[in-house]
Amino acid sequence: MGTRREKPPTPKAEETRERIVDAALRLFREKGFDETTMRDIAAEAGVATGAAYYYFRSKEDLVMAFYLRTAEVAREMSGPTIAKSADLKKRVRAILDVNLELFADHRRLLVGLTRIGMDPDHPLSPFGKETTPIREEGIDYFRDAIEGSSTKIPKDLQPDLPRLLWLYQLGVMLFYIYDKSPEQRRTRRLVDGSLELIVRLIQLSGLPLMGPLRKRVVALIREVEA
Amino acid sequence: MGTRREKPPTPKAEETRERIVDAALRLFREKGFDETTMRDIAAEAGVATGAAYYYFRSKEDLVMAFYLRTAEVAREMSGPTIAKSADLKKRVRAILDVNLELFADHRRLLVGLTRIGMDPDHPLSPFGKETTPIREEGIDYFRDAIEGSSTKIPKDLQPDLPRLLWLYQLGVMLFYIYDKSPEQRRTRRLVDGSLELIVRLIQLSGLPLMGPLRKRVVALIREVEA
DNA sequence: GTCTATATCGGGATAGAC
């Protein structure tokens, strides 16, 4: 699966596509998402408006294109860092850090992306059908981070933990959007503190005394997911 | 405080305002937020489009008007229910239930409201300055629910707990938006389970063994809020 | 298959006359 590429990967018009994304990105960055018009983007890319719509169904799709592009880079970046340590906290942190860095220069874009995501009926919503490959890939990433770590995860928690961490990451990104502190320090602090807490809770949850509570949590997750 | 009324409450043109909100609400309900145009609303209210914009800066503002109107009713409704029990879980649940019921017939409207909320620069964002009165009122509501309950809250947790529960409520509403299950049963299950868990965790956190962990949580909240 | 040019529509938002 992955990004649908049923038609041949296109010859050299791929470059036009890139030019449009580049132009969009530049303008989004300079003026923000709402202030940038499709006419602007097309002009900046040196193509007709129609061309932009030929490649992208909507303005929001352009944001998604940016996300897909950078997400790939991000994966390559975080891979080595994750592998460097067996510490669960450090491994998950590496993923979060890369995601935050990804948007460090484009925080306003994140608002546009989130607007897409907040509409449950939008095909590009993070919980929608069309984004399943991206979502599962993201979750798998956390799964790898967990499985390669030295932390022992209770058996009943194992199947759901990756998805929970993925959700946690979404929450962090949400916080990030609202974080107006210089260089988003508050988000860093949130990640520092909450991650420490999460790892500690996971470890605690493995204690025999915590069995009932843990079972309750797992039951809740299962019930809600269904 | 509340909705700013610095200018004299307006004479009888208040009625026009009401008519517009009524019309909007009716159409939103019938056709959904996106499908309803400002032209529709104005026509339904028997005024020109410009008139609608005279009273409301944007279409989304109309949703906020709806929210403010119904929130008042909701408060009157949940008051008695809360007072009926000393059980913290039941008291908090009463607040959540009323909030969910509020939107039961207007779930799609919630998407519009959330779109406002997701833009950190929007004046009506739930974390913005303009909405401080509403927000504080909501938080106070949880404070009352906590203080009137029989559950003992650790001292260091007391100042922050109302705000945390308020945030938790926002999270529930977010989940609600995506919940496509019949009659939003999954959201009900989520509330049931998570509330039980929260209350239990609060009680657990009071145990002497849990002191360090609790302190860590409190420290995190303080750090992030600053 | 890739793209230009242009016309058109629908809808949010605004300006200015009354």
Added chain:
DNA sequence: GTCTATCCCGATATAGAC
């Protein structure tokens, strides 16, 4: 305060060049 006219922009459609 209210209406009319207008603007702007996202999106679609079409016809045709290469």
